[in-house]
Structure formats: structure tokens, C-alpha cells
Amino acid sequence: MARLLHSQKSNKKTPAKKETLYKDAKQNAEEIKRLFSHGTNEDFISRELIAAFNKKKVYLFFYSSIVNSNSIEEFVIKPLLEEEGESVSDVITNKDITQISDYQQAIENINNGKVIIFIDGDDNGYGMEVSQFQHRAIGKAENESVIKGPKEAFTESLYVNMSLVRKQIRDKQLITELTSIGERAKQSVILVYVDDLVNDEVLENVKNRIKNIEIDTVRNVELLEQLIEERPNSIFPSILYTERPDNAAAYLENGYIVILMDNSAACLILPVTFWDFFHNPEDRYTRYIFGNLTRLIRFLGLFLTTMISAIYVALANFHSEMIPPDLLLAITAARERVPFPLIMEILIMEIAFELIREAGIRIPNPLGPTIGIVGALILGQAAVEANVISPIIVIVAAISGLSSFAISDVSLNYSVRISRFIFILAAGFMGMFSLIGVFLLLFMYAASLKSFGIPFFAPVAPNYKSQGDTLFRKVLRAEIWRPTYVTQKDIQKKKKN
Amino acid sequence: MKNFCKIIFIFILFILLTGCYDKAELEQQSYVIAIGLDKGEKEGTFSFTFQIANPEVGSTLSAGSDEEAEETISITGNDIVTATNTANSFVTKRIVLDQTKVIVVSEELARSEDFLRVIQSASRTPQIRRGVEMIVSKEKASDFLNNNDPKMEQRPHKYYQYMLNRAKQTGIIPEADLHRFFQITEGDADLFLAIYATTEKAETEDTGTEDEYIAGQIPQEGGNVTQFMGSAVFKEGMLIDIIDGQETRICNTLDKTMGMEELLSTYPDPIAPKYRISADYSQKEEPVIDVSYNKKTNHAKISVTVSFNLEILAIPSMIDYAQNEKNQKILRKSIEKNLENKTKELIQISQEEYGSDPFYWSLYIRKFFKDIPAYEKGDWNKKIFPNAEIDVNFVLKRLDFGKMLNDSNLNDVRD
Secondary structure, eight states: OHHHHHHHHHHOSSOOTTOBOOSOHHHHHHHHHHHTTBTTBTTEEEEEEEOTTTOOEEEEEEETTSBOHHHIIIIIIHHHHHOOOSSHHHHOOOSOEEEEOBHHHHHHHHHTTEEEEEETTOSSEEEEEOBOOOOOOOOBOSSSOOSSSOOBOOOSOHHHHHHHHHHHOOOTTEEEEEEEEOSSSOEEEEEEEETTTSOHHHHHHHHHHHHTOOOSOOOSHHHHHHHHOSOTTOSSOOSEEEOOHHHHHHHHTTTOEEEEETTOSSEEEESOOHHHHHOOHHHHHSOHHHHHHHHHHHHHHHHHHHHHHHHHHHHHHHOGGGSOHHHHHHHHHHHTTOOSOHHHHHHHHHHHHHHHHHHHHHSOGGGHHHHHHIIIIIIIIIHHHTTSSOHHHHHHHHHHHHHHTTOOOHHHHHHHHHHHHHHHHHHHHHTHHHHHHHHHHHHHHHHHOEETTEETTTTTTTTOOSOOOSSSOOOGGGOOBOOTTTOOSSOBOSOOO | OHHHHHHHHHHHHHHHHTTOTTOOOGGGEEEEEEEEEEEOSSTTOEEEEEEEEOTTTTOGGGTTOOSOSEEEEEEEESSHHHHHHHHTTTOSSEEEOTTOOEEEEEHHHHHSTTHHHHHHHHHHOTTSOTTOEEEEESSOHHHHHHHOOOSSOOSHHHHHHHHHHHHHHTTSSOOOBHHHHHHHHHHTSSOEEEEEEESSOOOOOOOSSSSOOOTTOSOOOSSOSOEEEEEEEEETTEEEEEEOHHHHHHHHHHOTTSOOOOEEEEEEOSSOTTSEEEEEEEOOSOOEEEEEEETTTTEEEEEEEEEEEEEEEEOTTOOOOSSOHHHHHHHHHHHHHHHHHHHHHHHHHIIIIISSOSSOGGGGTGGGSSSHHHHHHHOIIIIIHHHOEEEEEEEEEEEEOOSOOSOOOHHHHTO
């Protein structure tokens, strides 16, 4: 038993923290080879050569899949073989070189796409930045598309994303602060903020939350979002998720914090309010009147998608006197042949619509058109003709489904869809009375929410000095203040006339 | 997981509990469009007629349906709402009165004291709206509803909606919703005008004017037998008289609470009395009703000024009124005089016969009293109005002659 434990210990592949390097380069090389399972690991490369400047043996290690082999050849191997000089840093022409003193560092360096070298007679190792992680090229924003406005979207590379943000805000105060998360496989997280605008309390809060994540791996911001949010059970989101760098930049300028990670073609923005989920970047890119028209339509969409089915249930089941006689008789005539209670009809159609939506996302592209035929034909026409549902239900469900797409934010979209079902059941309980009751409860709950200390309906309730961009926005020239619920530092962003 | 179970449990409870309270599926209800009220055979009972809309007729889905557009049933009972329950012995679905458009009362019942007893339940139940129009039918209400057979608007609610709207616009029937009825009856002043209608033909006397008819008298060929014309005058909740379309129009012009849009009417030709001149009467401004009240003598002086515009539509006598100023002056005078005379006649009748006014003028005297008891003591119906000195002035503001000023010269045409 003791021997078994011992052998396990000597074979372990993760060295204890701060386990320093051996004095001997060869011994170090053997240890690294063992740690990275050299020989089994196909893309783990080890190379030995004799350096020209001190005629000593040099050991190189890197992952061939995540480095740029040209850089290694040109800036590391070639100088080592050919150049003369005093020390390693004199010889190597690579842009960046760091000293390594323990295994932890060595492992991180290799994992992050650096090449490390050990030189006979040198106590330290050296790491050189030659990484080239493969990623998608910068593409168009697909989920948050706009007609007027920049088309670039984030891509799954941290450095590309940082570049995209920095391109928008050329400010020396724009800080990209690196922290890393994950106990086992470390990932870099970049906090982006404008130093002289950011709310320090929120920044501290976020840093703490990231620090306190004790989990083996966190691969991307989608997972990170769930790990740092305050109320994981809430139906309302508390962190904004956007794939648009221009959107991120707009928030940064107002003192918000943006979180970037590798492997995510999006960023997280916090803290947020209800209005941030409701807005779309295009509202600000189009002119005052046009932007507000879209806002109005989107608000109508928000109302319709949450309420129309529920109101229909309430009116038809409890308050038939509120329906004009022509419509009433038309509905009645259609309903006479339908076997289900009205609320079941609505639920069937709403669930069918959710099915189409879910299937539409998951369906492989070549099969895409099929879903349209199935959806429109089977669920629309055939169901009506077979007297399973009445035609007005198709209209109601279509309006409620269609207007849900007006809410472009993915997270709020889910909230809205869930609350729609809650409202339908509430309306079926005691009509308008219970519908309004449940709406008030949900509204009160939303008003009580906070995102990193910021009330969900700020700046409307409670009232704050801000740029006045809530349901409607002001003329750009009249936006004088930064949102004071986020930042207290430099609250005036435009001179008053 | 525990939370999740709880949520699912609540969800299921929701579905189970759904359907309690007063939920009712639309197709399990019958919608009454018109209610008829008649005297029952025994004292204290009434006969109720319900005209129920058939939802299948007129909706596109069931275009092939050969069912009738409505079902009309009659039943005896004590009040409207309980009668709906009794009617369920032969009507398949729950009868609801929410969508009722009109209440038809037979003249016989309206003239009796019992009318107020039965109609007051309409104000009590929330099912009957205050906007329901009141129609008085010459025959029994059940006969009226059964005989009424619109050819174009088969669906009854559409028929009443269009019919009443248009007739009200032309002013030949009054606005007579239930709310107004209760307001005037409870106010114990003024007269309430209900719509007068019938499906029975009466002896027609061709008066030559277009609106001096009451329903049933209008010479008509083809179309629906139902005629809406004139009003039934209610005093203190009882019918006391029927007035014709022309008098109803006068009531509408003098009453600020009534809306009337246009009025095509004829007036005697002052120069060639054989003919009548047709004109479009329009009243852009409200009439000015100026009341002065003497507290000591309890005497009121009411002076009414109605300014109106007139567009001449036809001059069959072909006398040149358009360009001959002398003739025009005569015409103006004659029309104003004509209107004033007719109005004065109606006022005289209401002062002497009815003992109250159908114009809702008591509204303008109320401000002279300190409180309601004082106003009641003044007694508009018995003391003030019958003795009031009433002066009516019609002022013709603008006289138009249409787009062609000259009529054809008869002598030139026939040479």
C-alpha cells in the first residue's frame, strides 16, 4: 500500500506549486518530458541543439499545434545556432523573452503557446512568445445584426478581441487587466475598463468573484457568466452578453466593465439594467426619431410577446363582454368544433412554436427549409383544418412568437418567453384579475433585482442623473451626463450649451 | 433539484386549479343581441323574448352553413336574468346578456305602470350594459323581433348597429340608451325619448314631407318591413305619447346632449307654394340656450338661438333664388319662420300636454338652485317649465346653392 502511494506520487503529472527547477538542464528536460508525456503526446515537441554563442546544449520544448513554427525557426533556433553573444537575451531575436524559475511557470508557458528552453549550465529556463492559436477570422455579427453601424463581431481569440476593443477606444486609460481562472487548466480572463471612469466597487466585486471561483476549468465567458452572477435561479439576467465590439466600447465609455476570454466570440458587460437588455446598438446609430421609433416598436413587441396570449385567454374565458361582437361570434364559431379548452389550445400552439424555434436552431443547415414547410403547413393550416385548434389561435401564437424576436438580447429573450407561459397560466386562473396580480408580482421582483449593486430599473426607479437613455433616448446633443449609478468619477461627458 | 421539484409541483397545481372561478368557454355561451319585453298574461308577470345570434352564420369558416342567423325565443318570467335560466330548458347553452344591443319594449307594456318594475332590473345586473338602446315597438316586442327580417345584414348585431347609427345620424330617431333613461327618470325632470319602431304597416297618409311620419306610416316597397322613425315620449318612466320624425329632429337640434350630423329636409317654397325646396340642414354650432330665472316668482325665461347652415339641393319650382337677392331674402325669412313655427308648436305641446320638455333643458336651470332639495322644490316638471316663457330663434348663417347656381330655364328647354 505504501509503495503504491509512493509510486503514485512520483508519477503525478501536476507538480506542487512553486516546485523550483533543478540546477541541471538535462534533469529539467527529462522532468518536462515526463510531465508532458513526451512520446505519447503527438504535438509535444522536444528538440536539442548546440548553441553557437556558448557551445552548450540547449533543450527546446513547445506544442507544435499552438505555435508559429516560422517564428521558432527564425527567431529562436536560427539565432541560437548562428549568432554569437554574451547571453541568451542577446542572441535570441524574439520579441519577448521571460525567465522561468519553477515548473508551474514552465507548464503554463508551454500551455500558452510559448517555447521554453533550458541551457546547460544555466539555472533558469526561458520562455519565448511564439504562440499562434488557430481561430476563426473576424466575421459579421450574426445574432445582433444591424443595418446601420459597424458589422465586425468578436471572434474566439482573446487578442483579436482586445484589438477590436482598443480600436474603438484609443485611450491610454483603457486598461486590459489579466487574471486567470481554473484550478486545473488555467484560462486567461481579461477585464477591460477605463481606469478613470470605472466604478471601483464593482471592479473589486468582479475581481473577487473571479478569484473565488474554485473550479477545474472555465473555458469561455458563457460559463464564466454563470459563475459570477449573483442569482443563478433568477429568470432575469444580470450580465449583458454581446458579440459586438462597438457595443462593448459604448459601455466602456460610460464606466462599465467588459470581460473577455479566449474561445468566446462575445464579451460580458456589467453591471447592467433592464434598459441595457432592451436596447440595441442600432438605436443609437440611427437618428433620434428613427431610433425612438424602433424603440417604440420593440416595446410593443415586448408587450405583445409577453401578454397577447395571456390577454386572449383572460378575455375569452372570463371577460367575453370585452370582445366586440363580430370577433366574438367569429371566435365562437371556430371554437365550436375544437375539442380542447381554450387555454390548452393556446398552450399547444405556444409549445409548438417553441419547438419550431428550438428545432430551427439545432437543425443542420441543409435541412433548414424543411422546418419552414413543417412549421407553416402542419402547424398552421392543417391543424386548423383538422379542427385541432381554431384559426385565431394561430394568429395569436404567431404574433406572440414573432414579436419575441424583437427582443434581440438572448438572455432577456428567454426571460420573456418564460414569463409568457407564466402569464398564460395566470390568466387561465382567474382572468384579468390574476393576470394583473402575477404581472405585478413579477414586476416587483424585477424591480428588486440588482446587478452588481445597480438596481435593475435604474435610472428610472430609483432615479439617477444619467444620459436619459431608457425606454426612449434623447437627442445625442442633449446627452450630457454619464450614468451616475455606474460611475461617479467623471460624470459629465458633454459640455452644456 | 428540490427547488426544481417545487416549481414543477406549483406548475401542475396551476394547471389543475386553472378553470375554477367563473371561467366560461366562448362556445358554451349563447349571445343575446336583442331583448324583448312584453306584458305577461297574468298580472305581474312578463314575457321575455331573446334574440340569440348564431355565431356560425357570417363567419368565413362556415360559409356553407344553412342555419338561421338568429334564434328568437320567448319565455314568461318575473325578470330578465332569471328568465335566461328558465330558457335553458330549450336553449342549449348558457344565455349571456353582455352583448345585448337593444331592448325592445312593446307600446302596451311601456304605457303601463309595470314597465319601471321590469326595466329597473336591467340597471341592477352587470350583464346588461348602460349603452343598450331602448326601442318601443308598436306591436308586441316578440312579434317585432320575429317579424324583423333584414335582407342584407343577416347577423342581428350588425343590423342594429348599422340601422340605429345611420338613423340617429339623420336625426329621425333619438339617442336612447338605458343610461339616459335612468338618468332622466331618476332626475324627475324632462322627458325621455325612446326609439319608435314597428314592423306593422299603418294607414299611410302621404303628407308630402319627408319626415312627418312615425314608424309604420312610411310608404315603402320592398326591403325589410321594419321601420325606425320618431320617438316614444316617456314621462316619469311611462310612455305618454309618440312623436314623429320631424319632431324628433327638432328635439335633436334643441338638445345639446344629442349628436346629429346632417339632416336632409324640405321646406315650403315661399313663392310657389305648390312645390317644396330640398335642403341640407347642418348645425355647426351648438344651440345657445339662455335661461334667466326669477327665484321669487319661480318663473323662468328661456331664450334659444339656433344658428344653422343650409345648402339648397333642389328647387323644383325653378324660381331663381340663387342670384335674385330679393327672392333669396324671402327664402331665408321663410325657412327661419318655418323652423321657428314648428319648434314653437312642439314646445307648446310639451308645455301644455306633456308638462315637461323633451330637450333636457332642466340642465341649464339647475345652477340657479342652492342644492338639490331647493331644486326639487322649484319643480321643473310641474311649475317651472309649463309656465316658462320660451323664445326660439333660428338664425340662418349661410345659404349655399350647390355647385350650379342657375337652374335650367324651362322655357328655353321646351321651345
